[in-house]
Amino acid sequence: MANITAAFNTALKAHNxxxxxxxxxxxxxxxxxxxxxxxxNARIADLTAYLRAIRPSYLSTAPAPRRPQRQNSADQKSTHDATQRHLSDTERASIDAEAKTVLRQLHAAVERISQTEQIRQDTASHIALRKRNQGGLGAIGRRAAGGAVTAKSAEEEMEEARQKMLNAHRESIVWFLQAKLREAGTLQATMMEIRIQREVEKSKSVLYKAKSSSVPSAHGFDAALDSEKTATQEQERAEPQLSDEQMQLFAQENQDMMKHYQDTLDQVRTAERSLIEISELQSTLVTNLTEQNEHIEQLVQDSFFTTENVGRGNRELKRASERPSSARILFHSTCAFCAFLVVWDLIF
Structure with missing residues (x-):
């Protein structure tokens, strides 16, 4: 679509x-x-972008490169560099801890502005109620018009409608932030789940290879039964041939394998604890999103009703001003009687 701002300004200028x-x-x-x-919102966007950029390296199962990785200077580091380099298990655990900490901080920040907004709404409602209950000329005017003392004037109805629209707008902002934070938490939780699954599959694969290499291949079950006696005799002859150094080497290999499995198990347990914490945070966010959505719908509905009430109130005020009320009749009668007394006193 063409920009017609200049032509529109010319038309406005012609009409002063x-x-x-x-x-x-x-x-x-x-x-x-x-x-x-x-x-x-900016911090949530940065966290989401970082997690998406680091995801390929975080989930990569490629072995570590033999050559040492070149470290860039502080001003040359970027998220793109992080996606191209290999990550160790320690770095992955550090990423999990940092992401979990940032998610907690962002959740606390969203809760803080939500509570602050709720306090502001309660304060504004309390102040408006106190103004209506103060009485004074406004209450006298409403009573003279035939209404109750606590009835809302047209200005008060418009102010209430404005407050409800503002409340709905800010509640929508809080809901949006909670939804974006939940997306970031889901992304981090998905990465951790895939990592745990791959670590478990890798451990099973290593264990299977170790068993396969330690057990000699056989041509069949029957052949294995037939050669059981021969294998036992060969084993008895092979045991005396193992030196103490070989026995120590086998024992060291077993210890290294057990240590590797224990380290992997510790990593899986740590990742599972972090995953449980993130899942609890997501459950809280889902509950808050549901409650926030219901509250927003209620606020929007109330704002529509308030707008209708303002129009209906204006019509009622107009009709009330047209029909005489008891207070107005009493006031005019009193004024007429006083004027009559003054005139009577002046004449007689």
Missing amino acids: APPVTSHRYSIDRLDEFLKEAYSI
Whole structure:
């Protein structure tokens, strides 16, 4: 679509109207709630981008390169470099811990602005109620118009509608942040699940290879039974041939294998604990999203009802001003009687 701003400004100028100016968006002009929301959203986006960039290296099962990896300077490091290099188990565990810490911090930040907004809403509602209950000229005017003292005026109805729209907007922002945070947590949890599965499969593969290499191949079950006696005799002849050094070497290999399995088991347990914590955080986020969604729908519905009530209230006020009320009749009667007494006193 063509830009017709210049032609539109010319038409406005012909009618002595101010031209349309481009609006420059600036975060500095926003309130503290929106500033904090933008900051949290930026941190969530950075975390999600980092997890997606590091995912190939994090899930890679390729062996470590023989040549040492070249370390770049601090200003040359980037997320792209991280995706191209091999990650050790220690680095993967560090990534899990850092991601879990950031997720906790972001969840606490979202909860903080949600609680702050709830306090603001409660305070605004309390102040509006106190203003209506204070009485004064506004209450006298409402009573004279035939309404109750606590009835809402048109201005109060409009202010309430504005507050409800603001509440719905901010509740939607909190819901959006919680949804984005849940996506980041799901991405991290998926990476950890795949890593645990691959570690378990790798351990099973190593154990299978070790058993296969230690057990000699046989041509069949019957052949194995026939050669059992011969194998036993060969084993008895081979045992005296093993030196102490070979026995120590076999024992060392067994210890190294057990240590490898124990380290793998510890890594799997650590990853499972982190995965459980992230799952609990996601469950909390899902619950909050459900409650937030219901609250937003209720606020939007209330705002529509408030708008309808404002129009209906204006019509009621107009009809109330047209029909005489008891207070108005009493006021006019009192004024007429006082005027009559003054005139009577002046004449007689």
